[in-house]
Amino acid sequence: MGEYGTYKGQEIKIGTCEDMLYLRPDQINLVTGAAVLNHLKELRFRFPFPEEDSIEPGGFDDFDRGLSVWGYEVPAEVRHYKVQFASNGRGKGILVMLPCPYSQEAKDSGLKYMYNGFGGPARVVQQRIWAGVWVTVLDCGGCGARFRLPDLDSAQPLILALLEMAKQAGLDDRKAAAKTLIEVTRRVEAGYSTPAPGAGRASPRL
Ligand SMILES: [Zn+2]
Known part of the structure; x- marks a missing residue:
């Protein structure tokens, strides 16, 4: 179900069901008239990607x-x-459902998975x-299953992987990419010391 709100006097789409696909945590206060935002703890918001800092609520492509x-x-x-x-x-028309390559079931199965044009083991997508x-x-x-990293300890492997990617980007002279990765890392980490909204301010500062 589409979720809508009002921003600068115009109706905008902010998400679908519990996924606020077009709204970042730092933009929550900018939108009015969205009843779904009364249930903040049940929602997942678009991750604040640094390249999107100038995009307004609802404006993400x-x-x-x-x-x-x-x-x-x-x-x-x-x-x-x-x-x-x-x-x-030649024998087209055969479909098979296999365990996600990153599941224990796959690891125990003896199946050999090969990767060609693969997008990586995981993606940073949201904050909640x-x-x-x-x-x-x-x-x-592998399968698109979403998962949260519930505390800073559980986020450490992600933080290390992002910093390693930033280091590699720096070595490759991709300065903008390195800077972005460092800022993403900072935002991941900062989230764990950013209080969720109480009675007052709703949107966290980046
Ligand atoms: Zn999977």
Whole structure:
């Protein structure tokens, strides 16, 4: 179900069901008339990607924006979906549902997965309120299952992977990418010390 609110006198779409695809946590206070925002703890918000800092609520193009994270291990407790594969040989018309390559089931199966044009093991996609702070939500690169990193400890492997990517970007002289990755890392980390809204200010500062 589409969720709408009012921004600068105009109706904007902010999300679908509990996914605020077009609204970042720092923009919550800018939108009025959205009843769904009375249930902040049940919602997942667009991650504040630095390149999108100038985009207004509702103005985001890619509803499924994510930052691929390489060198990251999807946590063992994540519940994965099955992934559908299709035969593309002469005997077309064969479909099979296989365990996500990052699931324990796949690791135990003896199946060999190969990657060609793969987008990475996980993506940073959202932030949500959890245990009173803003935690980061990722999705699995294999099956799309979303999972939160509930505290700063559980976010450390992500933080290390992002910093390693930033370092590599720096070595490759991709200065803008390195800067962005460092800022993403800072925002991931800052979320864990940013109190979730109480009675007062709703939007966290970046
Ligand atoms: Zn998965």
